[in-house]
Structure formats: C-alpha cells, structure tokens
C-alpha cells in the first residue's frame with residue numbers, strides 16, 4: 006500500500022517541479038525590457054537618454070551614450086551617478102580631452118550639475134539631470150512585473166511539491182527518523198512563506214530567484230533526508246542562516262559607495278581565511294580545505310568565493326584604473342595559488358574560470374593584455390601544482406567503465422544508480438547510491454536521478470541555469486557595472502560548478518568533486534550559495550522587484566521629510 | 567554599461583554549453599541506460615522479486631530486507647549454477663544475468679523498486695535434483711530442452727554447493743555452470759560433425775564399406791580404434807563409433823571442410839542463451855594427411871565443445887534441421903536453419919539405429935531415443951570424459967539432451983545412465 010502511494014507521488018511530483026520552474030522563469034522573463042532613466046544628454050541634433058548609473062560616452066557602437074562625431078574618441082569619457090544622486094564625469098583615454106563649462110576634467114573626475122555644458126574634444130553637449138519627482142513619475146510608468154505570474158501561487162505549487170517529497174520520505178524512512186525529516190520540511194515551508202511575506206511587507210515584488218533557491222534547497226533537503234537523516238535539522242539551520250546572510254548582504258549592497266569601500270578589507274579577510282586554512286586546515290579526501298572548530302567543520306574556500314566576486318566586480322570608472330586591475334589580478338592569483346596548495350583542484354578551477362569571466366567582462370584595452378598574461382601564468386601554475394592529482398582523473402575520464410572498482414568507482418556507480426531511477430525515480434529514500442562514498446556531494450545529481458527521477462534532476466539543472474539567464478538579461482538594464490559584473494560572475498560561478506558536478510559524475514567531464522549549488526550536502530557550500538544569490542538579486546532592476554535595489558520613490562519621501 | 571552587458575553573453579554561452587552537455591547525457595542515457603542500470607548487483611538490491619521454476623517452486627526470493635533461496639537443500643544444490651547467488655559468484659546465474667527481468671527495468675520507469683516481480687524459469691527443479699543425484703558426486707553437466715519450444719527443462723552442473731551452507735572450501739569449478747560456460751574434448755560425439763560433412767559432400771557414402779582392423783597408419787603414425795570392427799556400412803560405423811572409418815573420412819574431407827561444418831553446426835562459436843553468452847568451442851585445422859587431422863575428425867586433437875552447443879546441434883537434428891534457440895525464460899520465438907532437412911533426417915535415423923543396434927533399447931526402457939555416445943580421451947592417464955547426446959523422437963516428449971561426466975569413463979555407462987534417469991523422470995512426470 007505504502008509502496009503504491011510512493012509510486013503515485015513519484016509520478017506526480019515532477020509535474021509540480023516543472024510548473025514551479027516554468028512559473029519562475031516566466032516571471033523572470035515576463036514583458037519587455039524597460040529601462041530606468043536617470044538623465045539626458047542634449048546634442049545639437051537630438052536628446053539622448055541616460056539609462057544607467059555608469060555610462061560610457063564615446064564613438065564606439067557599444068558606448069552607452071553614442072556620439073558619431075569623428076572628433077570624439079571611441080571611449081571618451083565615463084559619466085557616473087554617485088550615491089547621493091550627484092553626477093561626475095571622468096576623462097578616459099580621450100584624445101581631445103573633456104571640459105565642463107570650460108574647466109578641464111582629469112581622470113579623477115569632475116562634478117556635474119543640471120544644465121552644464123560638456124565639451125568632448127570640440128563637440129559640445131548639455132547635461133540634464135532630472136529630479137526625484139520626475140524620476141518617480143517615469144518609474145511609475147514602468148511595468149509591474151508580477152501581474153501575470155503571481156509569486157504566491159508559484160510558492161503554493163512549490164509547497165505542494167515539498168509536501169509530496171516529504172510524504173515519500175515518511176513512507177520510506179526509518180520510523181525513528183520520520184519526525185525529524187517532517188520537521189525539516191515544515192521549517193523549510195515556513196521559512197519560504199515568511200520570506201515571501203517579508204518581501205510583500207517591503208513592497209518588493211520580485212521573488213523568482215528566492216523560489217528557485219528554495220526549490221533547489223528542497224531537493225538538497227531530500228538528499229540529506231535520505232543519506233544522513235539525522236543531519237536534517239542542522240541542514241535547516243544552515244538554510245535559515247543562508248537566508249539571513251542573503252538578506253544582510255543584499256541590504257549592505259544597496260549602497261554602492263559603502264559596498265566599494267569594503268572591497269579591500271574583504272580581500273584581506275579572504276586571503277587571511279585561506280592562509281589560516283593552509284596553516285591549521287585538515288585534509289579530507291586529499292584536499293586540505295577544512296577547518297575544524299570543535300565538532301563543526303567549515304570550508305573557508307566556499308566563503309572566499311563570495312569575497313572573490315565582491316572584490317572582483319568594479320564600477321565603470323574603476324575598470325579603467327590600472328591600480329584597481331592590479332589589485333584584482335594579485336588577489337585572484339593569491340586565491341588560486343592558495344587553493345592549488347591545498348590541492349583543492351575543483352574549487353581552484355571554479356575560481357580560475359570565474360576569474361576569466363570577470364576579466365573578460367571588465368577588460369578595456371591595456372587591461373585585456375595584462376589579464377590574458379596573468380591568466381595564462383595562473384593556469385600554468387595550476388597545472389604544474391596539481392599535475393599528479395589531475396593526471397589520474399584525466400586518465401580515467403571517458404574510460405570509467407574500464408575500471409569500475411578503482412578510478413571509475415564513483416562515476417560508474419553514480420551512472421548505474423541514476424539510470425536505475427528512470428524518469429520518475431524509485432521514490433525518495435528508495436535508492437542504493439545514498440550509501441555510497443560522497444554520494445550526497447560529488448555524485449548528488451545521480452542520487453537525485455535515482456530517487457526523484459531524471460525529470461526532477463533536469464529541473465534542478467535548469468533551475469540553476471535560469472539564474473544565469475536572469476543575471477545576463479538584467480545586465481541590459483543594470484545601474485552599475487559593479488552589480489552587473491557581480492551578477493554575471495555569480496551566474497558563471499554557479500554554472501561552472503553545476504557543469505563540473507553534473508558532468509564530472511556522469512563522465513562527460515573529468516571528475517573533480519565540486520558541489521552542486523544549493524543541493525549538495527555541505528554547510529559552508531549552502532551558506533555561500535545563498536550569499537552569492539544576493540549578487541544576482543542586486544542585478545534585478547525591474548520596478549520595485551529587488552530589495553537590494555533602492556526605489557527612487559522611497560528616496561523621494563526621505564527627501565521630503 | 568552596454569559593453570559590460572554585451573560581454574555578459576559569455577555567461578550565456580556557458581549556460582548553453584551546460585544544456586548541450588545535458589542533451590549529451592540524455593542521449594547516452596537513452597542508448598546505455600539499461601546497460602548502466604543493470605551493471606552492478608545493487609541494481610536489484612532494492613527490488614522485490616520471486617524467482618521460480620516452471621512449476622512455481624521458489625528458487626530465490628528477495629524483498630522486505632530478506633534474501634532467501636529454495637526451501638529444499640537438494641533443490642538449492644541442484645539449481646545452484648542455474649540460479650546463482652546474491653553475492654554474484656556465478657556470473658551466468660539467473661540472479662546475475664536476468665537483472666533486467668527481475669528488476670522490471672525499462673527506460674521510462676527505471677528499476678521497479680516498489681512492485682513485486684515474479685519471474686519463472688523454464689527449468690523443472692525436480693529434473694535438476696534427479697540429474698544431480700544421477701551425477702552422484704562426479705563432476706559434469708546435464709542439460710535437457712524441448713527442441714520444439716526451446717524451453718530448457720533441466721540444467722545442472724556439478725560440482726555444486728548449497729548456497730545456504732557453503733562449505734569452507736568451495737569445490738573447484740562450483741561457481742561455473744559447466745553446461746554453458748565450459749568446453750570439453752568432445753570425443754566421438756564430434757563424429758556427428760564429420761558425418762554431416764560426409765553426407766553432404768560424399769556422393770556414394772551409403773554405398774561404401776568401411777574396413778576396420780583396429781587401427782590404421784597415417785604418415786607413419788597410428789590411429790587406433792576402440793575395437794576391430796571389420797567391414798561396416800556408414801550406419802554401422804557410427805554405431806560402432808569406429809575411429810578407422812571416421813578418421814579416414816576426415817582425411818578425405820580435409821580440415822577446411824570439417825572446420826566449416828563445425829562452425830556451421832555452431833560448435834566453435836559462442837551463443838546467446840537469453841542474455842547469457844555461452845562458451846565457444848574450438849577446432850584447429852590440422853595438416854592434410856596427418857594423424858592429427860584424423861584425430862580431429864573423431865573429436866580428439868585440439869577439439870573442444872561446450873555442452874550447450876551440443877544441445878543446439880542435437881535439437882536441430884531432432885527438429886528437421888531447424889534449431890529453436892533454447893531459452894530459460896519461456897517458449898522461444900527465434901529459430902534458424904542449421905542443416906538441411908534431408909541431412910537432419912539421415913542423421914536422426916542413424917542416431918536411432920545407434921540405440922537399437924548397439925546401445926540396446928532395454929538400456930532406455932520406454933524411450934524412443936536417438937543418441938550418440940562419446941568417450942573423450944583426456945590424456946595424463948586420467949579416465950576419459952563420458953558424453954551422451956541425443957533426443958527423444960516423441961511428439962509428446964520432444965526432448966533434446968546433452969550429458970557429460972568428467973572422467974566418467976565410457977560414455978554410455980556414465981552419461982547414458984544419467985540421461986536415462988533424467989529422461990525417465992521427464993517423460994513419466
């Protein structure tokens with residue numbers, strides 16, 4: 006009887022997973038791109054809109070304020086709106102120079118006020134600021150995003166999905182573990198609804214990335230429930246802490262100036278953490294990347310991921326500063342080398358790939374060369390350092406079925422168990438892979454395939470990818486390059502991690518043993534994922550959507566008061 | 567900002583690559599999923615199933631955390647290699663080979679972890695017990711099938727063990743099913759191959775007479791016979807199992823022709839018994855006009871044959887030249903022509919003549935048996951392997967069989983007696 010119920014649920018649950026995913030994605034990509042407007046540039050012929058906080062003025066097609074006059078340099082100047090709604094202009098590599106009302110402007114910038122005349126070489130334009138009242142008027146005409154796809158309904162579907170997975174566990178788990186598993190799932194459901202009402206009370210409408218994260222956390226919780234049921238309460242505490250960290254980091258990043266001032270301290274803390282790990286860290290599974298404090302173990306490299314993006318992202322004016330670039334390259338090199346010394350190949354690879362993404366997104370002219378050179382240097386060091394570790398794994402890659410009890414052990418067992426699940430799975434708690442080595446981290450994709458089925462596992466992969474697509478789409482309306490770079494770097498980091506985890510475990514890529522974002526067991530990893538999510542949240546500039554993004558009307562009220 | 571935004575497409579490309587990777591996985595899953603899923607013994611570890619013989623006697627049962635074998639110790643021992651064990655010691659055992667059937671696997675629903683699966687084998691465990699008793703501690707193999715339906719009714723390999731009480735010292739070869747995984751020197755049963763080649767290649771075979779003086783010389787070497795048979799027809803030569811007659815036929819036919827027939831009759835290649843791959847045999851082509859060639863034509867030299875291949879051969883002879891592929895899972899639906907109908911009929915009548923003329927019908931009371939013995943010399947001063955292969959020419963009981971007793975001595979005395987015991991039980995059931 007109970008077997009029949011589990012079977013029926015396992016056939017219905019994927020449907021709810023698909024609905025949740027489709028609704029979240031529809032909500033993310035609903036409607037046309039609508040830009041925010043922050044000011045205008047008047048030329049002799051036309052009026053150009055300023056749609057970001059940071060804008061490149063120049064002749065290049067990719068300039069935000071595009072002037073076709075041949076006297077203007079390709080990248081002539083950068084126009085930036087600072088935190089207190091003041092504007093500054095910076096001269097960047099221009100041949101003909103920049104003057105404001107006749108005064109020359111240097112690389113350190115020059116304040117701009119409404120009505121100022123800017124001379125770019127001998128092209129003269131007028132800068133028009135807009136006040137907060139005009140801003141909120143424009144803002145009010147932007148589309149409200151959740152009209153079609155109400156997040157509460159999506160959340161309801163998600164809750165039903167969670168209850169179904171819980172029910173499966175109730176039928177399959179050992180009876181002494183059932184209360185704890187039930188408590189874990191109920192707490193997760195309460196937490197997500199609490200977050201939803203918190204958002205509503207803040208008058209924020211965007212809830213898609215949170216829903217995606219809660220969906221992935223549900224699968225993660227199921228993995229814990231089946232493999233280490235006694236840890237489920239601990240896992241819920243970590244998710245709770247992750248959500249708190251997500252809100253705190255998001256709130257912190259509302260103020261870009263404040264965010265920027267903490268970049269150097271963040272870098273120092275990150276390097277300090279890595280140094281401490283190198284000195285007092287413990288070796289587990291060949292990598293010296295654990296610190297034990299009493300009975301709890303933490304993986305500092307996971308938190309360094311957050312710092313890496315925090316430090317790596319930069320505002321547009323800074324992108325052209327050599328000093329800023331050198332700091333970033335130095336920081337990246339130290340991180341990657343420290344990880345290589347710890348023999349944490351997987352994480353080093355993630356850092357290196359993310360470094361390349363950030364480099365690519367920030368690269369200007371000289372910068373490209375410098376980054377390429379340092380990138381190659383780092384890659385070389387990485388290969389030299391980890392050669393022996395990697396050689397074995399690369400040798401096994403593509404040949405795992407030839408050595409199923411040694412180098413191919415984890416992958417072949419994972420593929421076998423995963424294929425045994427079919428499309429709908431054997432039911433949560435019914436698999437055999439859960440008892441295998443590192444099944445709830447390294448080969449978690451196959452564990453999900455086996456118990457919840459290929460359909461739900463694919464949903465989990467697509468859920469992570471939806472975050473990436475969302476981050477990329479948001480860059481088009483990004484306020485600051487800092488937010489855009491941070492969001493895309495996070496998206497890339499998630500994507501790389503996902504690819505290494507999933508494809509490593511099924512022998513499409515070499516096996517590196519990294520975690521599946523939000524799903525793999527591991528407190529540090531889950532906590533770091535929630536913090537990273539704040540970067541993606543910060544890139545969302547749809548009207549009134551993200552709590553990380555300040556709404557102009559709120560500011561207007563402050564001004565009136 | 568537009569520049570940053572354009573560059574962000576890099577992240578997009580990575581996401582698309584992941585989707586591509588996912589597609590690769592799905593394609594591989596469709597192509598290899600079954601192979602992957604059933605690879606390890608764990609495949610069926612979470613399943614609930616019952617494996618029975620054709621009469622519903624439970625051979626193995628798994629579920630609710632319990633793993634059991636047949637209740638009766640004799641059944642467990644007699645069916646050990648057929649069933650295999652939960653430790654996967656017998657690679658060809660049903661528990662290891664029929665994981666797909668036992669686990670109810672398919673691509674959409676995967677392995678059936680929740681439903682009860684019942685799988686019944688075609689074997690009759692009573693016949694297995696009978697055959698194991700008849701082997702009486704000697705190493706050997708007994709395999710009986712229905713040549714019209716392909717169902718295997720009896721499949722026993724000895725030495726064997728009781729999986730519930732395995733001895734501390736496992737007897738040599740207890741983990742091997744000799745019926746399908748071993749190849750032995752065939753001795754005179756191989757004369758059926760030389761005979762087939764002769765029938766189809768020598769026009770005046772039936773008009774010829776074969777003289778046996780107890781031995782003959784080839785290139786200075788002597789090929790000996792088991793007796794001095796005088797002048798014989800081909801029928802008598804087969805019944806006498808005369809080495810002189812068949813040795814000379816082999817020389818006349820040549821190594822290429824005999825090798826061709828050994829392959830055509832399926833003795834040198836391996837076969838698929840359901841999902842089990844059986845052992846291949848061997849036939850080395852000896853030099854023309856050599857004693858080795860003569861010996862190879864009478865089942866010695868380097869000749870090796872798997873009992874299962876022998877069963878297929880006699881099944882085809884019994885069934886008018888067409889072999890219905892044997893199966894352990896039910897009535898077979900694949901058949902193919904192994905030899906010409908007319909040839910099969912001639913061989914069948916000669917095998918019948920063997921029994922009436924030489925072996926004696928009284929040895930097989932009540933059975934319309936057609937058979938060929940083999941006494942394969944294995945050298946080293948050890949007793950010969952005794953073979954007995956054939957079939958019942960009986961529409962009600964269309965059974966083919968192959969029996970071998972290692973170092974059993976005379977084929978008729980050792981293997982023939984076992985065949986009689988098992989067939990009596992099968993017919994009088």
Ligand SMILES: [Zn+2]
Nearest residue numbers: 778791795808
């Ligand atoms: Zn003779």
